[in-house]
Structures are given as structure tokens and as C-alpha cells.
Amino acid sequence: MSKQSPALSLTDLNAGVPCCAPITEQRIPSETAAALAPAFKALGDPVRLQLMSMIASAPTGEICVCDLTPAFDLSGPTISHHLKTLREAGLVDAERRGTWVYYRARPVIMRQLASLLGVGSPANT
């Protein structure tokens, strides 16, 4: 990723940028919109939203793909594709341990999205 990317990435936002005031307070610049829209888009599918929910609410903080797949009437490849979308949106992390792959949520990003929607995360300018 050695790029002069003119577009911000979610990673950039995580790095330093405190990620923008709520949209109720001031208009977000187009770069920020371009950086965050993919995360919202990833949540914009019922299957992925439910996957995200299962991952984020896992009691141990992580959940096995083998527990996710049977919860839907969809093929394995399809679930895998949706998980990849969530991964590429920066919403989850995956780790392989032996035979199985475990997914974990990334709460920082979800909190960024939430605060962008204007819930007074109190510590924001």
C-alpha cells in the first residue's frame, strides 16, 4: 500500500484522524464520505448485518465460521464472500487457528460510525 492515495482509507482514519464531528453538527468533507461510505455499505445487507451482530455479540469476543454458516440458508461460499466484504470494510478481523477460522469485531470503527451519526459521543468537540 505505498500510495499517495488521494482518498482517505479507514485505516487512515483509525491512525490519527479523530474521525470527524457528527453529521448533525457539520458537513463532512467528500474524502471522509468516501472513506466511511464503504463501511456503511457493508452493513447495508441483511445477511452481513446479522453476521456482524453475531460476531460482535460473541461471548468470547470471537466466533468460528463454522458457527456462522449454519445460521443462514446460504451456501458456504456466499457466507465467505460476505465475511470478506466485512473484512475489507475494516469492520472485522479474521484469524485462522488450526482447522478453523475465527472472526472478531473491531469496536473502534463501529464507534466511529456511531458517533458520526450524531449520537452525542460526549467527548466530541
Add this chain to the structure above:
Amino acid sequence: MSKQSPALSLTDLNAGVPCCAPITEQRIPSETAAALAPAFKALGDPVRLQLMSMIASAPTGEICVCDLTPAFDLSGPTISHHLKTLREAGLVDAERRGTWVYYRARPVIMRQLASLLGVGSPANT
């Protein structure tokens, strides 16, 4: 299966349902996912996210389409289409006054989405 509406709508959620705990706390049912996903999807486009931001941050609480359109390098019909998407997702309301049409944000829904993402919005109900 008569009219036991299998699918929840955003309006339903607004009506009575307190709209679900954060996804970090418990897995959301598939009906809730189906009801909320369209709202996230609507925010999943950079143009719409910026439109939403301009509408939600308008000083008077509302903003004219004639102020939105010139802010983008897109045709009038395209902006109109995106606004319709936001309207159908329940995120904004439109009102015509004379020649111009004004858009206004619906903060309740944004707060629902935000709290779903797990920001402990203290007052949930």
C-alpha cells in the same frame, strides 16, 4: 400466513419497538436486520452520505435542493434519485414550499442506527 407481516419496516420500528439492543450485546433477529439494513445501505454511497451530512447539519434544520445540487458534479436527476433513496430509507423528510423543495433529517432514526452500533447511548428506549 395472512398479514402477520413477516418483515418489519422502519416505520414499525419507529412506532413502538424500542429498536433492539446494540449488536455488541446480543444478536439481532433477522427481521430487525432486514428492517435496518436498507438504512445503512442508503448511507453506503459517498454522495448520499454527504447529502445526509449537508441536510443534517443545515443551520435552520432544513436545506433546499437548490443548495444541494450545485455541491456535486452530478446531474439534477441523479441528485434527485439519491434524495429519493434517502427518503425511502426513512432518513429524511421532504416538503415543498412554493417553487422549492426542502429536506430535513430525521434524527430519531439516526439515533437508532447509532445505538445499534453499540455506542452506549445512555437513554435507550
Add this chain to the structure above:
DNA sequence: AGGCTGTCTTGATGTTCTTCGAATCAGAGA
């Protein structure tokens, strides 16, 4: 009434997305 301006709808086109089956890759165990 007639024309003008602002907004929305319609129709068309190229792109992106969802989904599946088949093939492939990664580890565990015999």
C-alpha cells in the same frame, strides 16, 4: 393564459452486487 424555473419521473446503458457450483488451499489425523 402563457412562459419560466425548479424538481421529479421515465427510459436506457454500463457497472456492481448476490448467489451458486466447482475448484483450490490449509491443517489434522491415519
Add this chain to the structure above:
DNA sequence: TCTCTGATTCGAAGAACATCAAGACAGCCT
């Protein structure tokens, strides 16, 4: 090593989406 299971990638088909030009509609002004 060979095979079996779990997960991902590949390739393809159909649906949904973003965008525009052209046309239709709504309300002002002369």
C-alpha cells in the same frame, strides 16, 4: 504420504444500482 474436513477463491448468471438525457409536473411571474 494420503485423505478428509473446513474455508476461501474462481467463474458465471441474474438482479439491482448509478448515471444521464429527455420529458412531465408544480408553482411563480408577467
